[in-house]
Amino acid sequence: MLQRLLEAVARGGTHTRSELARELRVSQELLQEMIDDLARRGYLRPMGEGCDERCAACLLHDTCAIGSPGRMWALTEKGLSLTRGTRNRIRSPGERARIRGERRK
Amino acid sequence: MVERNAKGRVITVALAGQPNVGKSTVFNMLTGLSQHVGNWPGKTIEQRTGIYQYNGTTVHVVDLPGTYSLTANSLEERIARDYIIEERPDVVVVIVDASALERNLYLVAELLSLPIAVVLGLNMTDVAEQQGVRIDPHVLGAALGLPVVPMVASKNQGVRELVETLDRVIRGQATFAPNRPEIRLDHRVVLAELQRLVAGQVPDPYPEDWVALKLLEGDEEVTGMMRERLDGTHWEQAHAILKRHEDAILAVAGGRYEWIGRMVRAAVTRPRAGQVTLTDQVDQVATHPLWGLLLLLGILGLVFWLTYAIGAPLQELLDTYLVQAGAGWVRETLASAPGWLVGLLADGVIAGAGTVITFLPILVIFFAALGLLEDVGYMARAAYVMDRFMHLMGLHGKSFLPLFLGFGCNVPAVMGTRIIDSPRARLLTILVAPLVPCTARMAVVAVLAPLFFGQAAALVSLGLVGLSLVLLAVVGLLLHELVLGGEHVAFIMELPLYHVPNARTVGLSVWQRMVAFLKKAGSIILAVSVVVWALSALPGGDIETSYLAQIGRLLAPVGALMGLGWQMMVALLTSFVAKENTIATLGILYGAGEGGRGLGQALAGVLTPSAALAFLAVQVLFIPCAATVAVVRQETGSWRWTAFSVALLLVVSFTVGIAIYQAARLAGWGV
Structure with missing residues (x-):
């Protein structure tokens, strides 16, 4: 189940909770549990609620029309490496170049 | 371990549960005053x-520390599991919060991998009911294979039933045939292999199956224990297996979630009502790949239409009655004052900072619309719908939000990038943000396009917006691939529930923005207007020989490629101070009176349509205003990237301007 969730996320782009819950046939509440679990284990990374501490210092903080567009989680390298089958498709040429560079180092 | 003493049977019951599920209340209800605290x-x-x-x-009740699971993550978890394994209570009662069943069942799944009798106390059913969660305790009990007792411990409901159920379990009258979680098929083989390796080596009282499972999960305590117990070859084999399956925890925990999913599907219904249903229904359209995009375009169109249909006439009114009238009044009143003072006030302060203030209605309408969309909860959907496009640039939908603000003003757009988590994505968004045509640039286009293109002005304006956005995408794509390097983007996003907007919230945000804008107009813009006026008046008071003209002549060679004279280049250059200055500068330079009256005839004489089109394109794509550049410096924290941003926009705008003019010339249009 966790593996399937990671694979669904690793297809790239942004997924909503309801979309993923439908796909995995679980309730949104259970999906949230799995997201939190994967985040605790380092496969996902919570990205701060809409606007993190950087925004607190922003002059426009009180009037920002962007507001707080909900919580987000990003797939980490660790999470990505677990989804080998889907990995190559989502890499951009720039990213492939960077990885080649890191390998050379 | 049911004992009997003279008075009858004595048993031990352990209370397990996650924190804040009402476990202490249940404990107090059960034991009353006969408590011992140590x-x-x-x-x-x-x-x-x-x-x-x-x-x-006689029932001894032991309250275990509240724990989320039985992995040795914390002292509490270790105490709870050591107690259950070493002391083997007759029954473990696990108290779960019915309103958060999904979270609570994880501990139950872990408990079931131990060879103990478990009774489930389904507490806080009233809270669950209030939240629209309905759980059928009989169906849940049947699915779990455990006795399930619904409770509201805070109201002393279900405690008696729990006591009765425990009694039946002790007497062997209740069914206990737990349906245990299983791990994924491919890892079952691995688990069997581990079970074989640890067989006969596990210290008492640890169950062998449980130890093998915990090894596979990577539990540090169990791993440490088995490293000591197993002989060299067995440990090495086990270690090699574990090394190969480092991520087996996902299979084990994943199996538990699979199991929880089955239990929830069987016993829980959520007859969603109100906000949730509405949100789901609206989102079917609002987050749909095609309808969602069309809706977003529709909303954007409406916002711009409102902004310009209502805002533009108001802007003209303010221009006539505030700027023109103000300048006229200054000239009349100060007729006897020195010329430089009149020039400074009328042409510098009022024509510069005053003109900027006339854009207030446009900004108010735009930001009110934006505030409304945000308050309703639509902005997150807009970000989601745009995500696929932003994804091409290695950004995610969230980057769309500051860019959207950019249509109002590029300054908040650049500042708004603070919501972007990745520094790289943030930098990229800052670099492309000035390519969003702001209200000030569009206002200049709105004034100039009709002078050159008459009926086709609307089409030209729309084309210029389209051109900006296409260039934004192209530049973003190139920067993503060439300069900054790709970054994998895969996210999960939570879409907030829709709600009825609050007039006060929206009104307050518009008011605060208005005040901020007026402060800016009264300080930075005012100062710069004075400087520009001084440059156009010094050293001799004649614009043709002014410092401004000298600067403009330096740019004339580039202008020639676009069919533009030095005056046009100066107009462009002053737009760096504030975009609106273009019109003011052209007015001054062509001596056609303030605010563009008669400017059309003057410009028609010096500009061909192809040069005019090139000029408008450059104007829209040119370096953003000084305030935006300052904010770019502030937000990137780097002069290098600020210089890069300025250079990038210079190259892009002049390249496009030259391309338009030269292509039109080759095609023989508008020469």
């Missing part, structure tokens, strides 16, 4: 025990 042996964590008697049985 510490867990050798630990500083409080241990509470108590006794109750029922049906001739």
